[in-house]
Amino acid sequence: MSIVQTTRPPAVPSTKVANFKPTLLQxxxxxxxPGCGEPVAIRLVLEVILELGLAQNxxxxxxxxxxGSFVMTLDVDCTLCLHGRAPAVSTGVKRMRPDVAVxxxxxxxxxxxxxxxxxxxxxxxxxxxxxxxxNNGVFGDTGGQMTASSVIGQRTKNxxxxxDAAYHGYPIVICDMVASMQGSAYVARGSVHNAAAIxxxxxxxxxxxxxxxxxxxxxxxxxxxxCPTGWFVPAAGGADYMMESLGxxxxxxxxxxxxxxx
Amino acid sequence: MRRESxxxxxIDVERCKGCELCIPACPPKVLSMSTISxxxxxxxxxxxxxxxxxxxxxxxxxxxxxxxxxxxxxVMAVVDTEAx
Amino acid sequence: MVLxxxxxxxxxxxxxxxxxxxxxxxxxxxxxxxLVEYMAAKLPASGxxxxxxxxxxxxxxxxxxxxxxGFRAASxxxxxxxxxxxxxxAEAALNETPLVIFNMARNQQDYFQATRGGGWGDYRTITLAxxxxxxxxxxxxxxxxxxxxxxxxxxxxGDNLLARTQMAVDIRKFDFGPLPPKDWQLDGTSGGxxxxxxxxxxxxxxxxxxxxxxxxxxxxxxxxxxxxxTREARHEQGFVDDAETxxxxxxSGGKFVEFVVNQLRAEGRKIGFFRPVTLWPFPGEALExxxxxxxxxxxxxxxxxxxIDDVRLNVGHRRKVRPIGGVSFDESGLNIGPLxxxxxxxxxxxxxxxxxxx
Numbered sequence: 001m002s003i004v005q006t007t008r009p010p011a012v013p014s015t016k017v018a019n020f021k022p023t024l025l026q027x028x029x030x031x032x033x034p035g036c037g038e039p040v041a042i043r044l045v046l047e048v049i050l051e052l053g054l055a056q057n058x059x060x061x062x063x064x065x066x067x068g069s070f071v072m073t074l075d076v077d078c079t080l081c082l083h084g085r086a087p088a089v090s091t092g093v094k095r096m097r098p099d100v101a102v103x104x105x106x107x108x109x110x111x112x113x114x115x116x117x118x119x120x121x122x123x124x125x126x127x128x129x130x131x132x133x134x135n136n137g138v139f140g141d142t143g144g145q146m147t148a149s150s151v152i153g154q155r156t157k158n159x160x161x162x163x164d165a166a167y168h169g170y171p172i173v174i175c176d177m178v179a180s181m182q183g184s185a186y187v188a189r190g191s192v193h194n195a196a197a198i199x200x201x202x203x204x205x206x207x208x209x210x211x212x213x214x215x216x217x218x219x220x221x222x223x224x225x226x227c228p229t230g231w232f233v234p235a236a237g238g239a240d241y242m243m244e245s246l247g248x249x250x251x252x253x254x255x256x257x258x259x260x261x262x
Numbered sequence: 263m264r265r266e267s268x269x270x271x272x273i274d275v276e277r278c279k280g281c282e283l284c285i286p287a288c289p290p291k292v293l294s295m296s297t298i299s300x301x302x303x304x305x306x307x308x309x310x311x312x313x314x315x316x317x318x319x320x321x322x323x324x325x326x327x328x329x330x331x332x333x334x335x336x337v338m339a340v341v342d343t344e345a346x
Numbered sequence: 347m348v349l350x351x352x353x354x355x356x357x358x359x360x361x362x363x364x365x366x367x368x369x370x371x372x373x374x375x376x377x378x379x380x381l382v383e384y385m386a387a388k389l390p391a392s393g394x395x396x397x398x399x400x401x402x403x404x405x406x407x408x409x410x411x412x413x414x415x416g417f418r419a420a421s422x423x424x425x426x427x428x429x430x431x432x433x434x435x436a437e438a439a440l441n442e443t444p445l446v447i448f449n450m451a452r453n454q455q456d457y458f459q460a461t462r463g464g465g466w467g468d469y470r471t472i473t474l475a476x477x478x479x480x481x482x483x484x485x486x487x488x489x490x491x492x493x494x495x496x497x498x499x500x501x502x503x504g505d506n507l508l509a510r511t512q513m514a515v516d517i518r519k520f521d522f523g524p525l526p527p528k529d530w531q532l533d534g535t536s537g538g539x540x541x542x543x544x545x546x547x548x549x550x551x552x553x554x555x556x557x558x559x560x561x562x563x564x565x566x567x568x569x570x571x572x573x574x575x576t577r578e579a580r581h582e583q584g585f586v587d588d589a590e591t592x593x594x595x596x597x598s599g600g601k602f603v604e605f606v607v608n609q610l611r612a613e614g615r616k617i618g619f620f621r622p623v624t625l626w627p628f629p630g631e632a633l634e635x636x637x638x639x640x641x642x643x644x645x646x647x648x649x650x651x652x653x654i655d656d657v658r659l660n661v662g663h664r665r666k667v668r669p670i671g672g673v674s675f676d677e678s679g680l681n682i683g684p685l686x687x688x689x690x691x692x693x694x695x696x697x698x699x700x701x702x703x704x
Contacts, residue, residue, distance in 0.1 A: 002341050004309040006273040010331050018320040018330035020274060024538055026553035028277070028326040034304070035281035039324040055538035061411070072550050076537035079414050079545035082437055085407040088399075092411025092419065093532060095395045096369060100534035118407070121400040195287050195318040228281075236282035 022046045024055060024075045031069060035235030037225025037242075038067045038134050040192040042074075042105070044202045044223075045132055049076070049101070052209055058101040059093050061086040063110035066141045067134055070105070084115020087122035090129045098128070101212060108135040108149035112172045116148070119174065119220070126183030126217040130208045133174065133220065136227035137246050144230030148172040151249040155232065171249055178220045179256035185216035187256040191224040193239035197252065207257065216258050224250060265341045269315020272329040273307060280304030284319040284328070293319060311339035349514040354479050355380035358448070358504070359388055360517045361486035362420060367446070368394040369412035369419035371405035376680050377506040378424045378450035402430040406447070410434055413443045414545050416531030418490050422448030425456035428501075429464065435499050436465020440567055441547040442530075444493035446486075447471075448502045450509040452680050454599060455673075457652035460501050461626040468568040472496075472578060473625040475503040477601040479513045481623075484520050491522040496574055497530075503625060506681045507598045574627060581629035582621045585611055586636040589618030593695060594633070594657050595646040596622050598686065599671070603646050606692045617695070625653070630660035637661045644698050647671040648685055670694040 009016070021028035024046040032039055049058055060078040062071050063086045071080040081089040086104035094102040111119050111133045119131060138156050139145040146156040146163060149171050153162040163171075179187040186208050190201025201223055208219035224246050226238030233241045278300060284293050284307050292312040295305045306327075307319070315332035352360070359381065362370075370389055372382035382398065389396040395412075399405030405421045412419035421431065428449050438445045449456055460473040472492050476482040482504065489500040536542040540554050549563025550556070557563060584604065586592055595603040600621035607619040620636045622629050637643050643666045645654040651669050658664040670691075674683030684690065
């Protein structure tokens with residue numbers, strides 16, 4: 001069996017087309033678990049920011065979740081705010097600095113459990129911010145407990161027999177709620193379960209930021225991200241598990257785009 | 263047999279956490295997991311000839327362990343037919 | 347000097363705008379309601395923003411965002427609303443965001459809330475408690491100054507009387523000296539430079555610019571509050587040098603007590619008054635000196651006994667300390683009650699003096 005040496009760049013003439021480190025991270029190192037989808041989603045957002053020329057004109061407001069550790073590695077101005085309050089903090093930043101791109105990085109626990117009021121009222125006000133919600137249907141940071149977005153049947157550490165609608169209630173489909181409100185400009189749901197979905201998700205993120213720059217209102221891009229640790233599945237099985245569970249409740253695609261409607 | 267590689271990778275195997283997401287993501291199926299582990303104890307991907315430089319592995323990798331290169335001129339390599 | 351007849355809340359809002367406040371997010375709650383009304387009416391015309399927040403929690407977090415972006419920002423409510431803000435007040439203390447919180451309290455029952463706080467961690471909140479609107483005009487501006495100077499949340503403690511009494515007042519500018527540049531503000535410009543900024547309670551810093559980490563960061567914050575305690579304690583006192591009795595009161599209560607003590611002095615009583623102007627830092631050393639020679643210390647506050655803890659901690663002989671206040675609301679439960687009355691206070695002081703003679 002012939003293995004190509006991959007310890008150093010090729011000696012023959014070639015072009016580097018992808019770096020280890022996304023440009024807007026200070027390091028490529030992180031402590032998230034094997035098979036986690038969050039670093040992939042974060043890379044996409046950072047690439048969009050770079051490509052839109054916003055690297056030196058953006059502020060990130062980070063919620064509480066595993067992704068929060070990126071507060072130490074994101075090479076953008078950022079604050080890690082109180083759990084769930086990122087849309088409120090972003091409102092303060094954006095109203096004072098309307099020409100700066102302001103975005104939140106939140107999880108489903110942060111946005112749909114702790115911070116439901118903040119995202120909905122920020123939407124109602126039509127705040128020109130872009131909210132990125134990484135949805136894995138669990139509180140991953142604490143080890144895999146039910147959030148408001150856990151899907152029916154999903155086993156978590158506090159729904160051991162699976163989320164039972166009669167007992168635990170139904171999942172909150174935040175994209176539908178936000179899309180139904182007049183203040184939202186763009187609502188879409190992507191995923192990072194394979195390369196094609198990742199490429200598509202990057203397009204959704206780009207549109208979300210574009211609507212903010214056009215001052216059309218709040219944009220929400222939900223991204224389904226694997227959490228094999230919090231789902232108690234092998235790392236390699238996370239992508240398939242996600243599309244079999246969360247993927248059924250949270251279909252991918254654009255849900256609202258005021259620019260398209262206009 | 264000989265197989266053409268249009269691209270290649272640098273893999274930072276010591277940062278790999280062995281999630282294997284790159285294996286099915288690779289369109290030409292030229293990535294396979296190692297049989298020995300890195301210093302963390304994780305198996306990591308190894309590249310066989312036939313890389314196209316498409317960046318799919320880099321796209322799906324949560325740990326940013328891939329650098330992708332495209333050759334100016336494709337490189338030919340002899341490969342084991344059984345492995346190919 | 348330009349005297350204008352203004353509602354207390356209107357004067358406070360004008361003072362805030364004069365201080366450079368550019369952002370306010372509030373929620374109506376009696377007697378803090380007029381604050382958000384006047385802010386909504388006046389801030390936009392001054393280039394600022396006033397948002398009618400959905401909750402006090404949302405409002406104070408918005409203000410934290412505006413402050414993090416480098417602008418003077420405030421939120422406010424009365425005590426119950428401040429209960430909802432406690433997490434954010436602690437956060438602002440621990441992530442070093444300058445923030446002003448107005449508590450137009452319904453009574454004087456928020457002393458513990460302001461001076462002890464209900465958030466988490468080792469933090470304190472500078473609390474300014476003006477006795478009247480004249481002082482409030484200065485204190486509003488001082489609150490923003492101290493917030494910026496130390497990168498801390500500052501509570502402005504008013505009450506129903508302050509918020510809703512009309513007075514002829516001169517909204518003049520106070521200069522409290524130079525401030526450090528806000529080189530920490532999130533203006534969005536440092537992304538991609540390798541030296542981007544961060545505001546974070548845990549003090550972790552970034553890969554390229556590591557912070558002290560949580561333990562050391564919180565140790566430094568605690569040391570900062572110790573330093574503030576030595577510098578910023580303010581008080582007012584009168585007739586304490588030869589006083590046999592010193593009456594301690596804060597805020598509006600302090601003004602009433604001052605009036606009554608002046609009366610009793612005129613009648614020949616050896617009585618003085620002491621008013622903590624900052625509830626935290628509590629002017630403990632000054633109180634100790636002011637009460638060193640007296641034989642009794644009376645504490646007047648409209649609650650079941652909160653500030654009296656700090657008085658007992660600082661008066662040399664704590665057995666000299668007696669409460670003469672109490673819980674006192676009107677029948678709505680929203681306003682100061684009949685105890686805040688010069689005749690009643692006078693009677694309570696005299697009763698205390700006579701009670702000891704027996």
